[in-house]
Amino acid sequence: MATRGEIIDNKYEIFREIGRGGMSVVYLAMDKRLNKQWAVKEIRKLANDAKNTVVIQSLLAEANLMKRLDHPALPRIVDIIDNGKTIYVVMDYIEGESLDKILKVNGAQSQEVVIDWAKQLCAALLYLHSQNPPIIYRDMKPANIMLKPEGGLKLIDFGIAREYKIQNTSDTVNLGTKGYAAPEQFGKMGQTDARTDIYGLGVTLYHLVTGQDPCEPPYEILPIRQWNPALSSGLEAIIQKCTQINPDDRYQSCDELMYALEHYAKMDNVYRKxxxxxxxxxxxxxxxxxxxxxxxxxxxxxxxxxxxxNYTKMISISTSTNYTEKVNVYCEAIKLYPYRTEAYIKLLDAYSDNGTFNEEQSKQIMSYYNDAFSVNNESEYDKTGLDVAKLNYELGITYFYLYDEEKSSMKARTLKAEPFFAHIVENAPNTYENKALANSYYSICEFYKEYVANNRNTKEPNKETYVNLLNSLKVCIDDIDQYDYPDILYIKLTVYEAITDLLHNQRRSLCVTGIEYKQLETFITEVYSRAEKIVVTQEKSNNKKSYILEHKKEYLDDIENVYLKEGQE
Structure with a gap:
């Protein structure tokens, strides 16, 4: 087994164990060159052990399969290392919780949340099924789905995924998780295909929306309204069709299923009557x-x-497609369905992956957003919907961290981001997973808007204002660690610079309103510590880091002197 501090292949430093199963162990590791966290799966080779050989073959097959794929809902494989005794597979480190853990803690999930998850999973399966040859996942279940902090889902564990072979009449190996796996995965009903994954997704949705584990009594998929009469009859019909014994009676493709999910309300009995x-x-x-x-x-x-x-195909194009083509395709998708949010988020992802978000790109996406999501069009969309909340959150985060016009000032970025976070605070349901985070970002943006950018404002911030600001800034510097923008280190330094400048400029007001010196000194010292730990080589980033650290003593002394002068240290 690898140990803490061990360096794998002169690149990956082992931090800690984060999981294990069967013959493999998974570690959290840091890429020493890129300063990026990865998950490293380890399996040792054992001589004369047939089971070990099978596991190694399965691991390598999974890794080689995943290396060909490129989709936001699928983890990336970035390296495979074989030193003769041990195999290491380096892949995306996925922060978040698996849906089975969320079910255990919180029970059944809200219908609206489950529908949103269903669409994300359906899009991921559609991407897999569109490969040549199609890839059948075969192990859909809550334990294999990770919910990331920003609300997106990731499918994990491709150990039993397989490529569909047209000439085969049946699978050579029966694999899957009983309770979630389709009958054809265990019987003699033919080869697994796209409809197999549709069955697994249907059972997963059943578990998520009812809280009833299909592996426990009554061991069958009952109509969901027998568990909760308030649930949609339309969603009930979708799940029942997904989970039919005969594959011919299910949805025949994820395209069909996606269409049904988007119109589930129209399948309700009340609507039909x-x-x-x-x-x-x-x-x-x-x-x-x-x-x-x-x-x-x-x-x-x-x-x-x-x-x-067409829309589903547009938003499912490979992320390896060149930037210009991606932007054009996503814009066409927005024009096709301006009130659907997926293409907007894909467009934002394209900007961030390209490492830029300037005024031209801002005008491009906002021209579509303002046309569709204006007050005049509120009858066309649900402003309290989770999809709208997610779009506003992504817009707010993109402006907050990436907007690079007007000298990239924090003031400019917060003023641009504020309306989107405000929309979430005012309209998003409490079930939206990032509402608390949005509230913290909104507090920062509001402070800049009221007390930094507004020269005419005569209102003074009070202690409550500053307590809220400091708490929100702490959330901000913790949250930024999850992002992997191409120039994330420079972005972090920019945020640290803005925070230290802001607190230095506000030092007297912080003091006289009653913020304790120790609280302020501890927080700003932590910010400096984070800046010091960042290793950079680019001139622009080096200059930014140097500026921060060169002012460290001056800023800390100035803050201490104010508190000494006011007699409050």
Whole structure:
């Protein structure tokens, strides 16, 4: 086993063990050159051990399969190291909690949250199934799904995924987790295909929305409203169709399932009864137009289905696609469905992956956002929806950390970010996982807006204002560690510089309003400590770090002197 501090392949320093199972151990490690955290899976080779050989073959097959894939919901494999005695697979370190742990702690999840997760998982499966040949995941279950801090999902454990072979009539190995696995994974019903994953997703949604483990009594997938009558009959119908015994009776593709998920409310009994009533009235008064109406509806439905498929394909393009093409495709997707949020978030990801977010890019995305999500269009979207909250959070974070116009000042970035965090604070439901984080960022933005950028403001900040600011700044410097922008080290230094400058400028007000010297000194010292630990080689980053540390003694002395003068140290 690897030990703390051990260096693997002269690159990866082992921090601690974060998981183990079977014959493998997973560690958290730091890339010494990139200053980035990775997960490292270790398995030792054992001579004359048939089971060990099978596990190693499975691990290598999983790693080689994953190396070809590039999707935000799938972990990346970045390195495979074989030193003769041990194999190490280096992959993305995924922060967050698995959905099975969330179920154990919190029980059944809200219907709206589960629908959002279902769409994310469906998009990931669609990407896998669109490979040539298609890749069948075969092990969908809450334990294999990680919820990241920002709300996105990641599928993990591709140990039993396989490529679909057209000539095969059945799988050679029966694998999967009983309770979640489709019947064809254990019987003689033929080879697993895309419909197998649809079954597993259906069972997973059942578990998430009801809290009932399919591996426990009554060992069957009952209609979800038998557990909770308040749940949607539309969602119930979707889950029932996903989990049919015969694959031919399920949704035949993730495209079909995605369309159903996006229209689950229209499958509700109440909605259907209302529509039937309207239709009956219409037929009675305008029967002469029935033929043309039916044809029109038919063509419209065909067009809508085609648009849905195109949209899903657009937002599922490989992240290895060049930047310009990605931006163009995501913009076209936004034009196709301006009230859907996925393409906006993909566009923001493209900007951040490219390492820039300037005024031109800001104008590009905001032209679409303002057209769709203005006050005048509130009838077209749900401003309290989780998808809208997630979009506003991503916009706020992008402006807060990446906006690089107007000399990249913290003031400029916070003023740009403030409206998006404000929208979350005012409208997002309490079930939105990042609402508390958004509130902290909003507090920082509001402080800059009221007391830094507003020269005409005569209102003075009080102790409560500063306590809230310090708490929010602490959340900010902790939260930034999860981001992996191309120039994240420079961004961190920029934030540290802004914080130390702000607290230095506000030192007298902090003192006279009653903020204790020890509290302020401890926090600003921590910020300096974080800056000192960052290892950089680029001139721009070096200059930024030098500026921060050159002012350290001056700023700390100035703060101490103010408190001494006021007699409050």
């Amino acid at each position: 209302a529509q039937k009533k309207k239709l009956a009235s219409f037929v009675a008064t305008a029967s002469i137009t029935v033929t043309s109406l039916v044809l029109g509806v038919l063509f419209n439905v065909m067009s809508v289905n085609e648009n849905k498929k």
